[in-house]
Every structure is written in C-alpha cells, then in structure tokens.
Amino acid sequence: MAPALLNATRRRLLGFAALCVVASLSPLPLSAQTDPLPSWNEGAAKASIIDFVKRVTTQGGPDFVPMEARIATFDNDGTLWSEQPVYFQAAFIFDRIKAMAKDHPDWAGKQPYKAVIDGDMKALAAAGEKGLLELMAATHTGMSVAEFSAIVREWVRTARHPRFDKPYTDLVFQPMLELLAHLRASGFKTFIVSGGGVEFMRPWVETVYGIPPEQVVGSSGKTAFKLNGDKPVIDKLAEIEFVDDGPGKPVGINRFIGRRPVFAAGNSDGDLQMLQWTTLNEGPRFGLIVHHTDAEREWAYDRHSHVGKLDKALDEAPKRGWLVVNMKKDWKVVYPFQK
C-alpha cells in the first residue's frame, strides 16, 4: 500500500472507531439509500453527474480513478454563489469605501472614491480599471492578512444583498453545495479556483462550502513577512501578484494543486481554459458550465453580460462534451433559503 494511502487508512481507523461500530451495522453505503442531489431535477444533467461519479469510483471498472487523483475544481462567482448585480467582492469594496470615508474627508471630492460614495455607477465605470485598482488598494492593502481577514468576516456577518436582503453567503447555490458534498463523499478533493481574491474567500469558504483555506486558489496581491518585536506579521502590499482568471486558472491549478483536475465547473469565459485544461486529457473527465437562465429566482445572462460573460465557453461546450446546466430547468431550488 502506498504510504499516503496507508496513512490515510490509519487515520480514518483511529479517528472514527466509535462511528465505525454504528456504520458496520448497516450493510449499505449511505449514498445508495438517499439521493445525493435532491435539489436537482431529474433529467440528463443530473443523470450525467451521477453516472460520472459512479464510473470513476467503480473499482475495477474501465473509468476508475484512484482516490488521490480525484481533484475537482470550482469557480466561485456565478458557479457556487451569485455574482449579480456586481461581483460580491466589489460590493465588499464599495461598502468598505463608504465605511472608511469618514476617516478620509478628501474622498468626497475625489474620484473614484466620490463615485462609490455617491453610488454613481457611471462615474465609476469612467474611472476604468485604474480606478478599480485604486479602490482595491485602498480597501485590501496597508494592513496585515489577519486584520483583513477580520474585516471580511465582519462584512460577511453584517452586509446584506440589495435584492434579497440576506447575507451574501446565503446566496450560494444549493444544488452546487450538494454536488460538492457528493464529490467529497465519493473521495474527491474539492478546490475553489476563482478570479476573486484568495484572502477575501478564505475567511468564510470553510463554513459555507466545506472547503478548507488550503484548497482555495485565487487572485492575490504581494505580501511581506516582518517581525514586530516578538510578533510575526504578514502585511498586504499594494502590488498585484497573480490574476487567477482565464489562462491564469490552469496556471494557478498547476501552481497550487500540481495535478490536472478530473472535474471542473465554471460559468463564464474566465473558466474556459480551466475547462480545457481539465477535460482535454486522457481518461474520464467532466466539464460543467452553470448557465444563468433564471431571471425570476436568480438572474438570466450570458453572451453580453458585463459580469460573468459566457460566450466562447458556451460555443465550445458541445464540441467538448461539457454539461451546460440550465439553472431554470435543472435546479429545483437555487438558494438554500428557498428549500
């Protein structure tokens, strides 16, 4: 037995001896007794996921994938939670600018800050990428990673999404939570691979998705270590280090994970290369695109959307055999609070 497997086995035996006594009374695995994807409507989409997971986990079968190779990567914005009317990290930035404005009286007359304070989206758009980077630097840097993490936690606890008047983390997709859980119950290691900031996601993803901080790949700024007396600190600097989007996603996957995923899910052209890197390989592979088709329960957008534009990847999906999930048709509920 390989050392990794041996150790994993020992660890499982040690930690769950008590539960095992109970488990050993039941001859059937849990998944055979219950539907692992109850929020998915019956149909081709759900069936293809169930079938794929069954094939790669069937020992001795032609599509069996050893457990250590069961790597699944998920985009976050628009794939695991909503991204409208703006990326939730942008909502965080706007909230922070408003909260910080009282200590920066000059912002009232200075762009791009004024645009945010006035809620003037036209002026904000005019400030362009340079303006956004300035807002990013003002809200994300000049503090330690621990301080930033505390600010994010507080925002997640208190901020409310304008349309639903609920915490942003309530706007996660129930069917995708079930998919994550089904993959993990089937021996997959699930990762987030997002264009969003890694430090913005890590404080809450473990509670919300069951994905630990060390399984989050995202965009990042440079940081620096220093020792303040006997207190070590990592400071967030105002310099971009890595943009985990588009062709950056396979680069990020290679850098952080070091193996090619077997399963990847995204929702926009920013996920195109991740889907290619995952599926254009030997052996069984699964590519999934969440198509936002439900204006009533969520939002409907694709080819011409400013946020989450899905155009090239939608064209490429049939050729590559990627599953395009029709949110309106395939999902029984969208958010957990709709259950």
Next chain:
Amino acid sequence: MAPALLNATRRRLLGFAALCVVASLSPLPLSAQTDPLPSWNEGAAKASIIDFVKRVTTQGGPDFVPMEARIATFDNDGTLWSEQPVYFQAAFIFDRIKAMAKDHPDWAGKQPYKAVIDGDMKALAAAGEKGLLELMAATHTGMSVAEFSAIVREWVRTARHPRFDKPYTDLVFQPMLELLAHLRASGFKTFIVSGGGVEFMRPWVETVYGIPPEQVVGSSGKTAFKLNGDKPVIDKLAEIEFVDDGPGKPVGINRFIGRRPVFAAGNSDGDLQMLQWTTLNEGPRFGLIVHHTDAEREWAYDRHSHVGKLDKALDEAPKRGWLVVNMKKDWKVVYPFQK
C-alpha cells in the same frame, strides 16, 4: 455539525465500512499499541514530540487543537532528506547539464557550463548566482511542466548519490518519515515548505513522503498556458516567480495554505521565519530543528556551512523553546537502508 466535518464523516463512513468491522473489534487505537517513533532514541526529544501530539489531540484537554487546524510544515533539504555535498536539486542540474552537453557543443568552452562539465567547483563558484540562474534556466525551462516532470522522474530513478551509491530518494531520514506518519495518524495535514523547486519535488514526494503534490510549497518559475490545437500545455518560462526561503516561507505558507501551522520543522536559517511564524502565536505550537551532528552516518555542519547554514536559528532556539534534534544522539538510524 459544520458542512466540512459532516462531509468528512460521511466520506469516512462510506469508504471504510469494511475496515471498520475489523477496527471495531479492537478497543485500543493503533498508536497505543505500538511506538510511533521507533527510530528515535528514548530521551527528551522523542518524549517532547509524543507529549505535544498527545496534548493537541486530547479532546477536552486545555491544548486541544481541532483537526482542521492541525497543519504541520516541513522544510525538505536537510530536514526530510540530506543536502550534502550539494543540494540534491543542484546535483540534478549538474547531471542534466552533462547529459544535455552533447546537443550543445559550445558549452565545452563556455562558463558556467564548462565548469559543470569539467567538475570544476571553483570555476562554478566564481560564476556566482548569475551562473547558477543560467544553469537553472537551461535545465528547468523551455519545456512543459509535464516534460520536466518526466525528466525528474527519470533522474530520481537512475541517479546515484556519490557517497552512498544509492538513489537520492534513499537518503531520506527514517525518523522524520515516522514523525510525518505519526502526525498524519494524529489528524495533522503535513506540508512541505521548501526553498527547492516545487516542480522538482512534486514528481516523487507522494511516493517517498506520503505528501501529495497539492501539499508542496516551494520556489517556482513563471509558467504560461497555451492550447496547441486540442492539446493544452503549461510551459515553464525562464523567469523566477517566487523564492520560498527565509522570509519567503511564511509568505508561501500564507499564500498556499492560508493558515498558520501548529508544527514546523527545519534545519537552517532559511527556516528561521517559518519557525517564528509558526510558534510565536497563541495556543500550543511546536518548532523543531534538525541539527546535523553525525559525520559518520550523515554529515556534521551548522554555523559555517555553505549548504544548510544553521546559525541564527540555533541561537534563537532556546529562547523560543524550539526542539533542537541532535541527529547523532536522538536518532537510532538515519536512513531507511540502515534499519
């Protein structure tokens, strides 16, 4: 129950039902029946490790650490395997230069290549860091990550260490393998955090240490994604991206793992900041330094060594309460082949 814990529990129940029946017959955990560190001599070093692991895993105890926070980071060169007479990655570079020389006739008269081909360490030293970077670029870039990985695998399979005439991967430290296994059996997630190249380590660390590629943090060069027809490729570029050494180690830990370790092990001043970042924190923490004191079985060096210089970290150890392992005194065997 948190989603992460719930899923972990389900997965364990599903996967190990058969083993559980066996486990449930035995009322004692495996670790209580056997010595987890048989290659460590009895004494303060071994006792302090065993005691620490017991304390952080004792549920309800004052030093209990939840499983998801049990992060342990290990330097590689000099901590998990030997690093003399040169870092093994340097040996790889030299072997590659010699192997590639037949396709580069101009190297015979050109430094720093000539120095390597002639085995002229003086000339090589004179070429300095610039020379080393040139050799690094010649051997590590201009190919895909998959091609590089295959080259490393072949080298690991065929190269022999000059002193022991054994594969380099035989020169791992048996007591450290046992420590890794003991931590994992106690619910720790073990990571490598090395100044060595991440692409150089990933092809073999899983087999040798039981550490999967996604738990390796190391130095890296830039890479780029491209699609060759229907074949996606990640190319290694001749530009340094990140040096995971000294103050870079906590930065790398924060970037890749996103939480502070509870346990860290190193052997040189390149590990000083990782030890500080790990141990100068609240709650139980363990810092370990492997002190190379055994010229007969391995090597003896510290303050004035060119490779693996241990000076500042040795001075700081008593003040910080770090365990300094005396290889000669504390280890029953050094390498697995000496068992």
